Amino acid sequence: MHGTETTAGPVEGPVPPEETSATGEAGSNPEAMAAVVRAVEAALPPDSVVSDHIRLRTYECDGLAHYRVTPALVVLPETTEQLAAVVRACSEHGVPFVARGSGTGLSGGALPRADGVLVVTSRMRTIHEVRPEDQRAVVDPGVINLDVTHAASPRGYYYAPDPSSQQICSIGGNLAENSGGAHCLKYGFTTNHVLGAEFVTPQGDVVQLGGMAPDSPGYDLLGAVVGSEGTLGIATRTIVKLTRLPQEVRTVLAGFASTDDAGAATSAIIGAGIVPAAIEMMDALAIEAAEAATKCDYPAGAGAVLVIELDGAAVEVEHEFAEVERICQEHHAFATRVATDPAERALIWKGRKSAFAAVGRISPDYIVQDGVIPRTALPGVLRSIAELSESSGVRVANVFHAGDGNLHPLVLFDDAVEGAAEAAEEVSGAILDLCISHGGSITGEHGVGIDKAAYMPKMFSDEDLDTMQLVRCAFDPDGVANPGKVFPTPRLCGEVPGRKKGAPHPLVAAGKAEAF
Numbered sequence: 001m002h003g004t005e006t007t008a009g010p011v012e013g014p015v016p017p018e019e020t021s022a023t024g025e026a027g028s029n030p031e032a033m034a035a036v037v038r039a040v041e042a043a044l045p046p047d048s049v050v051s052d053h054i055r056l057r058t059y060e061c062d063g064l065a066h067y068r069v070t071p072a073l074v075v076l077p078e079t080t081e082q083l084a085a086v087v088r089a090c091s092e093h094g095v096p097f098v099a100r101g102s103g104t105g106l107s108g109g110a111l112p113r114a115d116g117v118l119v120v121t122s123r124m125r126t127i128h129e130v131r132p133e134d135q136r137a138v139v140d141p142g143v144i145n146l147d148v149t150h151a152a153s154p155r156g157y158y159y160a161p162d163p164s165s166q167q168i169c170s171i172g173g174n175l176a177e178n179s180g181g182a183h184c185l186k187y188g189f190t191t192n193h194v195l196g197a198e199f200v201t202p203q204g205d206v207v208q209l210g211g212m213a214p215d216s217p218g219y220d221l222l223g224a225v226v227g228s229e230g231t232l233g234i235a236t237r238t239i240v241k242l243t244r245l246p247q248e249v250r251t252v253l254a255g256f257a258s259t260d261d262a263g264a265a266t267s268a269i270i271g272a273g274i275v276p277a278a279i280e281m282m283d284a285l286a287i288e289a290a291e292a293a294t295k296c297d298y299p300a301g302a303g304a305v306l307v308i309e310l311d312g313a314a315v316e317v318e319h320e321f322a323e324v325e326r327i328c329q330e331h332h333a334f335a336t337r338v339a340t341d342p343a344e345r346a347l348i349w350k351g352r353k354s355a356f357a358a359v360g361r362i363s364p365d366y367i368v369q370d371g372v373i374p375r376t377a378l379p380g381v382l383r384s385i386a387e388l389s390e391s392s393g394v395r396v397a398n399v400f401h402a403g404d405g406n407l408h409p410l411v412l413f414d415d416a417v418e419g420a421a422e423a424a425e426e427v428s429g430a431i432l433d434l435c436i437s438h439g440g441s442i443t444g445e446h447g448v449g450i451d452k453a454a455y456m457p458k459m460f461s462d463e464d465l466d467t468m469q470l471v472r473c474a475f476d477p478d479g480v481a482n483p484g485k486v487f488p489t490p491r492l493c494g495e496v497p498g499r500k501k502g503a504p505h506p507l508v509a510a511g512k513a514e515a516f
């Protein structure tokens with residue numbers, strides 16, 4: 001048993017068992033797995049259990065495709081009872097399990113374990129209730145984010161958190177990552193929109209956290225679970241908050257000579273007391289990529305653009321729009337365009353929302369970084385990123401949620417060039433250091449997963465990390481829920497998370513998928 005020490009004195013507590021590796025590559029226990037397979041086959045229909053090696057490989061990675069592990073078993077439960085039976089079997093036999101929604105995560109949170117079971121929620125896609133009168137919807141964990149809005153909008157409501165992946169990512173994945181999106185500046189992250197969840201504990205018990213009413217007495221266990229990246233159990237039927245569709249939406253595209261001007265305009269807008277639904281920034285390189293991919297017609301020659309969206313009552317939007325226009329001009333915007341119809345609005349957003357994939361047009365490989373800084377630090381940090389890029393010769397495109405200081409630098413490289421991946425990793429790590437030194441964090445919304453576990457000690461002391469383990473172990477004393485994620489394990493500790501080189505993904509090699 002490890003002792004932990006906090007400022008309040010030594011604390012004894014359970015810790016997860018030592019792991020052979022963060023991905024379980026060397027830790028399999030065939031007898032335990034065989035027992036789990038028997039239990040799972042008895043509880044689930046035959047087509048819900050995948051054990052064929054080729055099909056298992058379909059699940060070997062999430063959106064962070066350079067980490068790959070083939071799971072020992074994949075299950076696709078259709079009900080909470082089936083899902084709980086799987087987790088119970090894992091718990092009884094000490095076999096790790098990993099939850100997976102749509103597998104779009106960008107930090108390797110849904111990376112399977114070679115010695116474990118991958119629990120996929122993609123067959124749990126029922127929208128049980130849409131209750132505008134309560135501003136609530138009750139949905140299964142595998143429901144696609146945008147489908148909640150599709151179900152609610154005929155009745156005048158929508159689901160506000162809008163990750164750029166919203167056409168494919170799941171509500172369960174959003175909950176586990178506390179996902180953000182362009183409109184989270186005004187409306188808040190997922191944690192502000194999840195009011196309750198049926199939850200399968202790592203022992204396989206089904207409990208209810210939170211509920212239809214806005215607040216529950218006692219500890220905020222729902223709050224602990226949101227953002228826990230699958231390390232405390234698996235959320236099933238979830239109660240989300242619906243937001244009234246605004247009376248008026250106005251989308252403005254403003255072109256600036258530099259990111260300095262665009263960053264200063266962002267701070268000035270918020271400083272003037274206006275909280276737009278979204279303020280997104282793209283720099284020259286990101287604009288070049290978006291133009292190549294989507295022909296979005298952003299202002300030629302811009303060093304940066306801002307996409308600013310205002311929503312609310314028509315009279316309020318009108319007033320705020322006049323202010324935003326004035327502030328942009330004060331900060332030397334040389335072009336502004338206002339979307340006059342839904343098609344133009346969609347085109348402005350298409351450039352921004354396709355930006356990650358679009359970067360594939362200007363670079364064969366890239367790292368999507370995710371860090372957050374106080375908004376006022378934006379101009380200085382963007383300048384430092386430009387200096388890093390210039391001194392290293394590694395190109396960096398910036399596209400991000402400027403309103404809440406959530407950076408997404410895209411570090412470009414060509415894996416075919418000797419040493420290029422390592423140089424890109426170095427720049428990527430240095431950007432995180434910049435975020436920390438400016439009072440920010442190593443992740444704004446994509447989570448820690450496996451990718452950033454080794455960075456956690458840069459932000460937290462040993463005592464902080466040990467205290468977090470007490471929370472994790474209170475839920476999961478046997479360490480079976482997504483082990484090896486979020487916290488540095490002895491093996492990863494001090495290791496710089498690197499882009500793993502290796503053979504291309506089998507689907508890419510077969511010409512059936514494109515890596516971008």
Ligand SMILES: Cc1cc2nc3c(=O)[nH]c(=O)nc-3n(C[C@H](O)[C@H](O)[C@H](O)COP(=O)(O)OP(=O)(O)OC[C@H]3O[C@@H](n4cnc5c(N)ncnc54)[C@H](O)[C@@H]3O)c2cc1C
Pocket residue numbers: 062063098099100101102103104105106108109110121141162163164165168169170171172173174175176177178179180181182229230231233234235236356357445446482
């Ligand atoms: C092109 C692109 C754009 C993106 N844009 C954004 C963005 O704007 N904002 C943003 O925040 N993210 C963004 N992401 C990241 C990603 O889409 C989000 O993190 C999303 O919430 C993941 O959902 P998922 O269903 O794919 O989850 P997965 O990738 O399947 O899983 C993510 C994590 O959640 C856990 N998990 C999944 N389901 C459950 C469950 N039911 N209970 C408990 N744990 C669970 C997994 O174990 C894993 O740790 C983007 C990704 C891509 C590829």
